[in-house]
Amino acid sequence: MSEEEILFQQRIDAELKVEPKDWMPEKYRQNLIRQISQHAHSEVIGMQPEGNWITRAPTLHRKSILLAKIQDEGGHGLYLYSAAETLGISREELVQALHSGAAKYASIFNYPALTWADMGAIGWLVDGAAIVNQISLQRTSYGPYARSMVRICKEESFHQRQGYHIMMVLMQGSQEQQAMAQDALDRFWWPSLMMFGPHDAESANSTQSMKWKIKRKSNDELRQKFIDQSVKQAEVIGLKIPDPALKWNKAREHYDFGKIDWDEFARVIKGDGPCNRQRLQHHIRTHNEGAWVRDAVAAYEAKHKKQPTRAA
Amino acid sequence: MKLYEVFIRSRRGLDHKHTGSLLADSPEQALEYARDIYTRRSEGVSIWVVSSADIIASQETDCESFYDPHDDKPYRHAAHYQLPDEVNSM
Ligand SMILES: [Fe+2]
Ligand SMILES: [Fe+2]
Numbered sequence: 001m002s003e004e005e006i007l008f009q010q011r012i013d014a015e016l017k018v019e020p021k022d023w024m025p026e027k028y029r030q031n032l033i034r035q036i037s038q039h040a041h042s043e044v045i046g047m048q049p050e051g052n053w054i055t056r057a058p059t060l061h062r063k064s065i066l067l068a069k070i071q072d073e074g075g076h077g078l079y080l081y082s083a084a085e086t087l088g089i090s091r092e093e094l095v096q097a098l099h100s101g102a103a104k105y106a107s108i109f110n111y112p113a114l115t116w117a118d119m120g121a122i123g124w125l126v127d128g129a130a131i132v133n134q135i136s137l138q139r140t141s142y143g144p145y146a147r148s149m150v151r152i153c154k155e156e157s158f159h160q161r162q163g164y165h166i167m168m169v170l171m172q173g174s175q176e177q178q179a180m181a182q183d184a185l186d187r188f189w190w191p192s193l194m195m196f197g198p199h200d201a202e203s204a205n206s207t208q209s210m211k212w213k214i215k216r217k218s219n220d221e222l223r224q225k226f227i228d229q230s231v232k233q234a235e236v237i238g239l240k241i242p243d244p245a246l247k248w249n250k251a252r253e254h255y256d257f258g259k260i261d262w263d264e265f266a267r268v269i270k271g272d273g274p275c276n277r278q279r280l281q282h283h284i285r286t287h288n289e290g291a292w293v294r295d296a297v298a299a300y301e302a303k304h305k306k307q308p309t310r311a312a
Numbered sequence: 313m314k315l316y317e318v319f320i321r322s323r324r325g326l327d328h329k330h331t332g333s334l335l336a337d338s339p340e341q342a343l344e345y346a347r348d349i350y351t352r353r354s355e356g357v358s359i360w361v362v363s364s365a366d367i368i369a370s371q372e373t374d375c376e377s378f379y380d381p382h383d384d385k386p387y388r389h390a391a392h393y394q395l396p397d398e399v400n401s402m
Binding site: 147161 | 321324325327358385387388389390392393394395396398399402
C-alpha cells in the first residue's frame with residue numbers, strides 16, 4: 001500500500017467521510033461510480049412499472065399520490081447522478097453504460113406491474129426494501145453519496161406508507177380485492193428479498209466495499225432486517241407471506257426463511273426477466289426522443305457564450 | 313472589490329453552510345480572507361467562496377409560484393397515511 005492509501009484507509013477507519021476533492025484510490029472511485037450509478041438507474045427505471053398505472057389509478061386521489069411518488073423517484077435519480085458526477089464521470093457516460101448493459105439496475109424492476117394491488121406491493125415491499133438499504137447507506141464513506149441518502153430517506157417515508165395503505169384498503173374490501181392483494185404479495189415477495197443481492201459468501205464486491213465502508217451492512221443482515229419487519233406488517237392486515245419455511249427462531253431472535261431461487265435472480269440480472277428488454281428499450285426510446293431538449297439547451301448555452309449577459 | 317459569499321463545512325460529511333460575506337479582489341484572495349475572518353477557531357475543514365453576483369436567488373415575492381402548490385398536496389407527507397398502531401413506525 002502506498003502512503004496515500006494508508007492515510008486514506010486510516011481516515012475511513014476513523015469514520016471520516018471522503019469528499020470529492022480528496023485523494024482516493026482509483027478502485028474506490030470506480031467502485032463508487034458503479035454502485036451510485038446502479039442506484040441512480042434503479043430510481044429512474046423504477047418509474048416505469050408505476051408509470052404504467054397512472055392512467056388507471058382507481059381514484060383521482062390515488063392518481064395524485066402515484067404521480068407525486070414517481071416524481072420523487074425521478075428526483076432521487078437526479079440526486080444520485082449528480083453525486084456520481086462529483087467523481088469525474090459525465091451524465092452521458094452514465095446513461096450510455098445503462099443503454100449498453102454495462103451498468104445494471106435493481107432486478108426487481110424487470111417484473112411487470114399487472115394489477116392495482118401491485119402498486120401497493122411495490123410501495124410497501126420494494127420501497128420498503130430500498131429504505132432498509134438506504135438507511136444503512138446514510139453512513140456510507142463517500143460524503144456526497146451519504147448526504148443524498150439522507151435526503152432520499154426523508155422523502156421515502158411516504159412511499160412505503162402509501163403502498164401499505166393500498167394493501168390495507170384492499171384487504172378491507174371484497175374477497176376479490178383481498179385475493180388481488182395476496183396475489184401481488186405472492187409475486188413480489190421473493191423478488192423483493194433478492195433486491196439485497198446474493199448471500200454474503202457469494203457476493204463478489206462485498207469485502208472490499210465493507211473495508212472501504214461504502215457498504216455498511218452485509219446483504220444478509222439487511223435482508224434479515226427486512227424480513228423481520230415485514231412479517232408483522234403482513235399479519236396486521238391479514239396477508240400471508242408466501243414462504244412455508246418462515247418461522248420465528250427464538251435462539252437467533254430472527255425469522256428463519258426458505259430458500260431463495262438464485263437461478264431466477266441470475267436469469268433476471270442477465271437480461272432474461274419478464275420485462276428486461278421492454279424497460280431498457282423504453283429508456284432508450286425516451287432518451288432519444290428527448291434529444292431535442294438537450295440540443296436546445298446546448299444551443300442556448302452557445303448563444304450566451306457569444307454574447308455574455310454579465311461582465312465576467 | 314467584489315462581494316463574496318462564504319460557505320464552510322464544519323466537519324467531514326456535512327454540507328457546506330453559509331457563514332457570511334466579505335469583500336475581495338479575486339476568488340483566491342476571498343478564500344484567504346475567509347480563512348482569516350471566519351475560521352479563527354477551527355470552525356471547519358473546507359471553505360467555499362462564491363461571487364455574490366453569481367448567485368441566482370428566488371425572491372420572497374415569488375413565494376407563491378415556488379411553494380404555494382405544495383399546500384394542497386398533504387399526501388406527500390408520511391403522516392397523511394393512517395396505519396394501524398402496530399405498524400405505524402413504518
Ligand atoms: Fe427512491
Ligand atoms: Fe421510493
